[in-house]
Amino acid sequence: MPVELTFRGIRDSRRALIGWCLGVAAYVAVLAAIFPSIKDMPNFDELIESYPDVLKSFFGISGGASISTGAGFLDIELFSFMLPLFVLVLAIGAGARTFAGEEDAGRLELVLAYPLRRRDAVLAKAAVVGLEVLVLCAAIGLTLVVFDPIVGLELSYGRLVAALAGLAVLGLLHGWLALGVGAAVPSRALAIGVPAGLAAAGYLVNGLHELAGWLDPFRFLSSFWLVGASPLQNGIDAVGALLVLAAGAVALLAGSVLVERRDLQTP
Amino acid sequence: MAEAPAIQTFRLSKTYGGGVRALVDLDLQVERGEVFGYLGPNGAGKSTTIRLFLDLIHPTSGSARILGLDTRADGVEARKRIGYLPGDLRLPDRLTAAEYLASLARLRGDVDTALGHSLCERLDLVLDRPLRHLSKGNRQKVGLVQAFMHRPELVVLDEPTAGLDPLLQTEIRALMRETAEDGRTVFLSSHSLDEVQHTADRVGIIRMGRLVDVDSVEGLRTRSLRRVRVSFAEPVAAEELARIEGIRVQKVEDSVVRLSAPETAMDALVKTVARHPVVDLVSEPADLEEIFLELYRETADAG
Numbered sequence: 001m002p003v004e005l006t007f008r009g010i011r012d013s014r015r016a017l018i019g020w021c022l023g024v025a026a027y028v029a030v031l032a033a034i035f036p037s038i039k040d041m042p043n044f045d046e047l048i049e050s051y052p053d054v055l056k057s058f059f060g061i062s063g064g065a066s067i068s069t070g071a072g073f074l075d076i077e078l079f080s081f082m083l084p085l086f087v088l089v090l091a092i093g094a095g096a097r098t099f100a101g102e103e104d105a106g107r108l109e110l111v112l113a114y115p116l117r118r119r120d121a122v123l124a125k126a127a128v129v130g131l132e133v134l135v136l137c138a139a140i141g142l143t144l145v146v147f148d149p150i151v152g153l154e155l156s157y158g159r160l161v162a163a164l165a166g167l168a169v170l171g172l173l174h175g176w177l178a179l180g181v182g183a184a185v186p187s188r189a190l191a192i193g194v195p196a197g198l199a200a201a202g203y204l205v206n207g208l209h210e211l212a213g214w215l216d217p218f219r220f221l222s223s224f225w226l227v228g229a230s231p232l233q234n235g236i237d238a239v240g241a242l243l244v245l246a247a248g249a250v251a252l253l254a255g256s257v258l259v260e261r262r263d264l265q266t267p
Numbered sequence: 268m269a270e271a272p273a274i275q276t277f278r279l280s281k282t283y284g285g286g287v288r289a290l291v292d293l294d295l296q297v298e299r300g301e302v303f304g305y306l307g308p309n310g311a312g313k314s315t316t317i318r319l320f321l322d323l324i325h326p327t328s329g330s331a332r333i334l335g336l337d338t339r340a341d342g343v344e345a346r347k348r349i350g351y352l353p354g355d356l357r358l359p360d361r362l363t364a365a366e367y368l369a370s371l372a373r374l375r376g377d378v379d380t381a382l383g384h385s386l387c388e389r390l391d392l393v394l395d396r397p398l399r400h401l402s403k404g405n406r407q408k409v410g411l412v413q414a415f416m417h418r419p420e421l422v423v424l425d426e427p428t429a430g431l432d433p434l435l436q437t438e439i440r441a442l443m444r445e446t447a448e449d450g451r452t453v454f455l456s457s458h459s460l461d462e463v464q465h466t467a468d469r470v471g472i473i474r475m476g477r478l479v480d481v482d483s484v485e486g487l488r489t490r491s492l493r494r495v496r497v498s499f500a501e502p503v504a505a506e507e508l509a510r511i512e513g514i515r516v517q518k519v520e521d522s523v524v525r526l527s528a529p530e531t532a533m534d535a536l537v538k539t540v541a542r543h544p545v546v547d548l549v550s551e552p553a554d555l556e557e558i559f560l561e562l563y564r565e566t567a568d569a570g
Contacts, residue, residue, distance in 0.1 A: 004374040012359070106357035110413070113321045114374050115347040263283075263324035266314075266355065 002120035005111070009098060009128030017090075017132050021139035024086045028140055031077050032147035039068050039152075048076075057210050070153030071232035074144070079163055079231055084224070087136055087167050088199050091175030094132045096191035098125040099259075100182025106267040119256035122183045126252050129179055133171035137164045155232065163231035169241045173223055173248035174199055180255025186265040199223075223247070271335025273297045273421050273452035274320065278329035281315050281476075289315040291476045292329065297469075299420075302443050302453040304467030304484070306460060306559070312476040313456040314354050317425050320454075321351055334420055347375075350414035354425035354456070356406060360399040364392055364409050371413050383416035390438060404431050415442060422446055423454045428462055440466045460559050472562055479562055492553040492561055493533065497524045500544035511535045515561075522546075527553060527561065 038044060044067050048056070066072040099122065102108045112118060141164045148155050174195040182191030206224035209215040219225045226240030274297035281290040290312045297303040307313050318324045320333055322342035331338045336345040359367060368387070372378040387394060392408045393401060401409070407427070414422055422443070428436040443453045443466050457463050463470055464484050472479040480487075497508075499522040508524060509516045513532040518525040528536050533550070540548065553561075 001373065001376045004370060007373075008359075008370050012361070106355060107359060109323065109353050109355075109357065110351070110371075110410075111374070112323055113346060113349075113351045113353070114371070115343045115376075116374070117343060261325075264318070266318075267357070 002116045002124040005121055005124035006127045009125055010131065013094060013128065013132060017135060020086075020090055021136055024083075024136060025139050025143040027082065027086075028078060028143045029147060032074075032144065032151050032153065035070060035073050035151045035153060038073060039070075042068075044068060054208075054211055057207055069233075070148070070151075070155055071159065072230075074153065074155075075230040075232045079167070080229065083140060083167055084170055084203075087133060087171040088174050088195075090136055091129060091133050091171035092178045092192060092195045092199075094129045095175040095178030095180075095195070096182055096188055098128060098182075099179055100186070100188040100191035103182070103186060103265055104188050104267060108264060109266065112264055118183075118259045122179065122252070122256040122259055126176055126179055126256075129175040130172055133168055133175055137168045137171070140164060140167070159232050159235055162236045166227040166231050166236040166241055169244045169248070170199075170223055170227060173244050173251070176248040176252040176255075180251040180253075183255035184258035184262070186262065270299060271332065273299045273301075274303075274331070274333060274454060276316075276329065276331040279316070279319060279326055279331050280328045281312075281319060281324065282327045288476050290319070293478055295471060295478060295481070297452060297454060299452050300447055300450045301468040302447045302455060302466050304463030304470040305454060305456040305473065306458070306463050306470050307456075307473035308458050311458075311473045313458075313473060314425055315476075316473070317351075317354075317423055317454070317456060320423060321346060321349065348420045350417065350419035350422045352407075352410045352414040352422075352424045352427055354429075356410040358398040358406055358409060361397050363395050363397055364401065364405070365394040367398060367409065368413060368416070372416065375417055378417045380416075382418060383412055386412045386415055390435070404435055407431055408435070411439065411442070415446070419451070421452045421454065423456075425456045426458070427455070428457075428459075436462070472559070474562075487558055492558050493528050493530065493550045494553045494557065495526050495528050495536065496547070496549045497526075497540055497545065498522060498547040499524070499540075500546055503543050508536065508539060511539060515564075527557060 048067055067076055099108070102111075111121065141160060144153070144155065144160060145157075147153065177195040177198065178191050181194045182188065185191075202222035202224050205215050205218050205222040206229070209219040209222075209225070223244045226237060226244050228234060228237040228240060274295065276293045276295045279290060279293040279295075280288075282288050293316060305313055305316065315324070319326055319331055320338060322338045322345075325339065333345040334348055336342075336348075338345055362370065364387075368383055369380075372380060372383065386392075387408075390408045390411065392412060393405050398406065398409065407430075411427065414424065424443070427439055431439070443455060446453050447468070453466075455463065455467060464487075467484055469481060469483050470487055471481045502522045503524070505516045505519045505524050508514060508526060511528075511532055512535070513529045514526055514536060515528075516524060516526045526536075528550075537548075
């Protein structure tokens, strides 16, 4: 039964995932720990206010954001760049490895010679990618919840859940795109390159569309724009987040249809 | 209705990107209860044929039926009833053989584990070490156990004994024979004539994507090709002998000529030879290797 591929996938990625979670949690913990010293620096907000618009825009420092609040601090330091980066690297790696990577290594040969449909194999593997993304987001959330009372972040837990959900849908889109591309075409390079390129382009468009007018019409294509910036302060755009999730599902389904049509490659 | 044959192909063809014609118009029928040897050199199209059976690749034209099931339309149903050992078996690194086989059994679903266990015991498989630490032989055993453990009606083995010790080769042959005696079917691909002639009932020979010939092993062996050594009293011009239809002069050494000749050419050969003083003439059936090479030459000449 294809669900066995999900179990095996979890088993295979267990160790690496635990490592990821510990590493990212440590990063989050260190940043949370320096918040008290930032909070007590009264001039920091003025310093940031004096940044050129292009920098503020690019780093998701929206109008009214304050680095001296816990939410503002974490939005700028974590949720604007580093956390999406961590989640996307994990998701794209997982999505590309589980199909394109396994095919490259010749290990799909025996799996697909078993009585299961290829699309079910793709979907079973998509569940693993989804689970990895969710576990990493949960680890981030857990770390923040632990540090919240210790360093006085004064987070709204509703906003925190929304922010993590925003991270998760970004991860799901790019991870499932990696899996879908790897299923549709026998190329590990494309399975990594396409979602990584999409993420980079989306991030740039989101950061620069206000400054470069010609980019503005493309902002709807940026997953980062759709989810929204500064989630701990502003929440996320629920419709946008659902659209991003839907796009991920479409990429996945397209891959699971196209995989049936092609030849499995031997290494 | 009569039971469908184990394998039936209809002008099955596969052309890869770049125009490589890996398999051309294969018409083949393998009956239930036989061990069918599929013989050809590396790159002849053996693995391509097998991967078409399993729907791992799709035919460019033509079709194949496994146990009466179309490989494209009813692939899942067909694969339920096939056991497959890939020619280039790649296993996960970290799982042990026991874990991996259990996982494969769950992936297949509905597998009686008793047969798997007895196979592991019979092949003396190391079950509790990570697969990456296993020897080539032990890894191959893992592949064999998973190919046989669900009592498939058709077992497809791609070069199963390549690089294995003779003891294990013998065990694998026994497994194949038992499967056939059980009324089930084995499709054995190999580039080794020796392996096939010990095991198979019938042999199909493939070369450059084309099926050259199908015959029983016995038929192949007895099919006329003779190895002849003629010792003349004095040196003679070998061209005279080479002109006879079907004869291939292999070596001329002073007055001794070695040649291969189909049975049909023997009369003409003897009559030609008789024009000269003869010291000795030895004629014996050629071994399969020579027949095999001869078949290859024929098709090479024809092509």
